[in-house]
Amino acid sequence: MRTAYLTYAAKRIAQAVVVILLAYVFTFVVVSILPGDPITNVLHDPQNGFTEDEIREIIAAQGLDRPIAVQLWTSLSHFLTGDLGLSMRSSRPVTTLIAEVLPSTLTLASAGFVVALLLAATIAYGTQFLPRRFGQGALRGFPSLFLSVPNFVIGLVLIHVFGFQLGLFRVIEPDSFWATLFAAMALGIPVSAQIAEVLIANLDHESRQEYAAVARGRGLGQVRLFARHLLKPSSLPVVTVIALTIGELLGGSLITETVFGRTGIGSLVQRSVTTQDLPVLQAVVSLAAVVFVLVNLLADLVYPLLDPRVKLVGAGRPRPTVADESAADSSRAMTA
Numbered sequence: 001m002r003t004a005y006l007t008y009a010a011k012r013i014a015q016a017v018v019v020i021l022l023a024y025v026f027t028f029v030v031v032s033i034l035p036g037d038p039i040t041n042v043l044h045d046p047q048n049g050f051t052e053d054e055i056r057e058i059i060a061a062q063g064l065d066r067p068i069a070v071q072l073w074t075s076l077s078h079f080l081t082g083d084l085g086l087s088m089r090s091s092r093p094v095t096t097l098i099a100e101v102l103p104s105t106l107t108l109a110s111a112g113f114v115v116a117l118l119l120a121a122t123i124a125y126g127t128q129f130l131p132r133r134f135g136q137g138a139l140r141g142f143p144s145l146f147l148s149v150p151n152f153v154i155g156l157v158l159i160h161v162f163g164f165q166l167g168l169f170r171v172i173e174p175d176s177f178w179a180t181l182f183a184a185m186a187l188g189i190p191v192s193a194q195i196a197e198v199l200i201a202n203l204d205h206e207s208r209q210e211y212a213a214v215a216r217g218r219g220l221g222q223v224r225l226f227a228r229h230l231l232k233p234s235s236l237p238v239v240t241v242i243a244l245t246i247g248e249l250l251g252g253s254l255i256t257e258t259v260f261g262r263t264g265i266g267s268l269v270q271r272s273v274t275t276q277d278l279p280v281l282q283a284v285v286s287l288a289a290v291v292f293v294l295v296n297l298l299a300d301l302v303y304p305l306l307d308p309r310v311k312l313v314g315a316g317r318p319r320p321t322v323a324d325e326s327a328a329d330s331s332r333a334m335t336a
Contacts, residue, residue, distance in 0.1 A: 009301055016297040023289035024079055027282050028072055084283040089275045094283045097268060104175065105264035108183055109253045115188030116245075120195035127200050128207060128230070129222045140200065147193035151252045155186035155259040174262045183260040187252050191245050198241045202234035236303070243299035247292050 059065050066074075078085065084094035126139045162168045162182055169178035206212060207230060215225050254266035265284060272280040 112187030
C-alpha cells in the first residue's frame with residue numbers, strides 16, 4: 001500500500017506541476033495576443049511625456065522587442081524563481097504589492113471557509129436528527145436557497161441589517177472583527193450549499209446501511225452515531241467538493257472585499273484592470289491557478305488516507321470498490 005501510494009502521489013504531483021506551467025503559459029499567450037498593447041499605449045500617452053528614443057529604450061530594456069517565444073521563456077524563468085516583475089504603474093515589485101494585500105484576503109477566505117464548513121455540517125446534522133415538526137424537511141431546501149442568492153446580495157443585506165440597523169460594526173472599519181465575521185458569512189453561505197448537498201446525500205446513504213441500524217439498536221446516541229460512524233464515510237466525496245469550491249471561494253472573496261470595502265487582492269485587481277497593469281493581473285491569475293491546483297492536489301493525496309476502502313488505480317483519482325464498501329460496512333456493523 002505504501003509503495004502504491006508513493007507512486008500515486010508522485011504522479012499527481014507531476015501532473016500538478018504541468019498544469020501550473022500550462023496555466024501560466026496560457027495566461028501569458030492570451031495577454032500577449034490581446035489587441036492594443038497596453039504597455040505601448042501607456043508609453044505613448046502624451047501625459048507621460050516620453051520621447052520616441054526613451055520609448056524605444058524602455059521597450060528594449062523590458063525585452064518587449066524580442067520574439068514572443070523568448071519573452072515567454074524569460075517570463076516563465078522569472079516566475080519559477082518567484083520574480084513576478086514590476087508594476088507598470090507604480091514601478092514596484094509585483095510580489096511586494098501582492099504581499100501587502102494578501103493577508104487580508106487570506107483572513108477573509110479562511111473565515112469564509114470555516115463558516116461554510118460549520119453551516120454545511122449543521123444543516124446536514126439537522127436533516128438527519130432534527131424532528132420533522134421542527135423543520136427537518138425545510139433544512140433540505142436551504143442549500144438550494146443559499147446557492148441561488150449571490151454573495152454580494154447577502155453582503156448588502158448583512159451590511160444593512162447588522163451594520164446600519166443594529167450597529168454591530170462600522171462600515172468605515174472593514175477590518176474589525178465583526179465586519180470580518182459578516183464578510184465571511186456573506187462569502188461562506190453560498191459556498192456551504194454545495195458542501196451541504198453532497199454531505200446530506202451521503203449521510204442519507206450511510207444512515208440506511210446495516211452498521212447504522214445495528215448501532216441504533218444498541219442504543220448509540222444520535223451525536224455519537226453521527227460523529228463516530230456516519231460522518232467519516234460521508235466526508236470522502238465532500239473532500240472533492242471542497243477542493244472544487246476553492247475557486248468559488250477565491251472569486252467570491254474578491255467580490256466580497258469590494259462590497260465590504262476591504263483592501264485585498266480584489267481591490268488590487270480592480271485597480272490593475274482600471275489602469276491596465278498587466279504584470280499585476282498576470283501574477284494574480286497565475287497565483288490563483290497555483291492555489292487551485294495545489295488544493296486539488298492536496299485533496300487527491302488525502303483521499304486514500306481518509307478511507308481504507310479506497311483503491312489506487314493508475315494516476316487518476318482514487319475510488320472505493322464495491323467489495324471494499326461491503327467489507328467496510330460489515331466491519332463497522334460488528335464494531336458499532
